[in-house]
Amino acid sequence: MTFYSKIIGTGSYLPPRKVTNHELAEQLAAKGIETSDEWIVSRSGISARHYAESNVTSSDMAVEAAKRALDAANLQANEIDLIILATSTPDFFGGFPSTACIVQNKLGITNGAAAVDVQAVCSGFIYAMSMADSMIKSGSHKNALIIGAEVFSRILNFEDRTTCVLFGDGAGAIVMSRSEEPGVLATKLHADGSHSHILCVPGNLNAGVIAGSAFLYMDGQAVFKLAVNVLEKVANEALELAGMQANQVDWLIPHQANIRIMQSTAKKLSLPMDKVVVTVDQHGNTSAASIPLALDAAVRDGRVKKDQVVMLEGVGGGFTWGAALIKM
Template sequence: MTQLTQRYAKILGTGSYLPANKVTNAQITERLAKDGVETSDEWIFSRSGISARHFAAADQLTSDLALEASKKAIEAAGITANDIDLIILATSTPDNLGGFPSTACVLQDKLGITNQCAAFDVQAVCSGFAYSLAVADSFIRSGMYQKVLIVGAETFSRILDFKDRGTCVLFGDGAGAVVVGASDEPGILAAAMHADGSHREILCVPGRTEHGALEGSAFLKMDGQAVFKLAVKVLEQVAQEVLTAAKLTPADIDWLIPHQANIRIMEGTAKKLGIALDHVVVTVQDHGNTSAASIPLALDTAIRAGQIKRGQHLLMEGVGGGFTWAAAVVKY
């Protein structure tokens, strides 16, 4: 009797990209002062842990950022672009206002992929990468796809209200990419996704088109206190869920890689899980909140810095508008 081999989705390579325009707290404070909005480096850093963020150039689209991160991930995986048979791109800031063609399809063309692989976008805001990782895992385990390019890419600077210091100082632009492939070695051990639309008002872009005119605001709006309270709660819950599914405990985790939203949320989550802060990958100080790009950006940064090594257990989790949240446990 032939014994079937367990099929896993394993991370083969990672990549990331940040726009050249790095904006420090001092620079954004100066910009806001011109509109009569008072803030300071100390005010921003003490509330968020952010010192700087990157903004895309006027001629850079989300797909351009995704392209640079993807090329690095494909190179790190040791494959060619035409080896990819599925592209999943997580973003809340697509190239096109109506959302189509998908930014994933634009990325496919920019990568020069000619094999007509499937490509689609995922919209789960800051949970987008974690959602995409779970989707890719299911596709690979089913045998439907062999090599999947997952990208989180955002140009959030385009939807910020620079008269609202509670939001505009927090977000940045960037992209992170991961190639996952079918393997008989353990890779993604467990993943989970959740949403609760009853909380949609606390983090959203409320504008909509009615009869050809914009109704409401085209800028991001957030109830910071409500988001903080809910985020810490659901991040602990989904972390415990995937750890149980993977038959692991927090003590087995070498690195927690949370969505880089706010240092206080990350510290609160780590404390609830009993994971020491020196086992948490933190890049929010340099990147700001890059939404769907934040987890793969942090992952790639830590891998290239030599922090994360093969064989280690990683816990990745995100939470975002919707309200959405998701997590995955990975053996890297």
């Protein structure tokens, strides 16, 4: 018997605290760091982002997004038999225990469902989706909860205006279930560790003390150049695997990092920007949460409809990148 996987529910959560560029610029000015709304928007397309309160963790936001996805899928939590959670900001240092296990407990899932974290930074959600798709198709699992959740505000250096203005916090989730018809049409994943130095948090724990820096570092120009190149290629690889052309894609939902990267990718795929879902202006870069956040926003406002073809793609530290072509 042939099994397929299909997305049957989406959900997302953003912390209540929304920080505009103007507010952030005022905070940075108090530290003697100059920036402005115009400077941030012109370089990234970002106008605002959300920050979690100090007592809110990735698992807290993941649970809220998961509940909304479960409601949309009309499933109870104990019907989930697989949880894959993508994050670079786990609840505990080193991700031990996994945030996925913490989410399982907070959701009250007591059926022994498998639970695991995935670390592929901004590509993490695509990696998680691809893994869940394979596990559902193998017949080993039926209902998977895939989550991207981040509190990137915890690892930002607010004395570095080139990075601190770009990122925000949030969570997004989908429920993928066994289906008689294909929902995930194709996925493709890549990585190249030789580029690990251009986007990283270059610190490690040694005898209970952080050696190196616990703040995010990014070589913006190098990341931009690499991202534009690989996103076009991996999108075309996914299309080829599915036997489809770019003009058959109804919506492109890329990782929400930088509007210029998104515009360049759309142009290379000959897709107009009115077919690109953009949330980076209001969410900033939420890393592994950005794609499911954008997908949920487009599903709930009616843009993404049943039976439409959607291209999801992401690129992030590692360096990692990937794409998933899906039919809703």
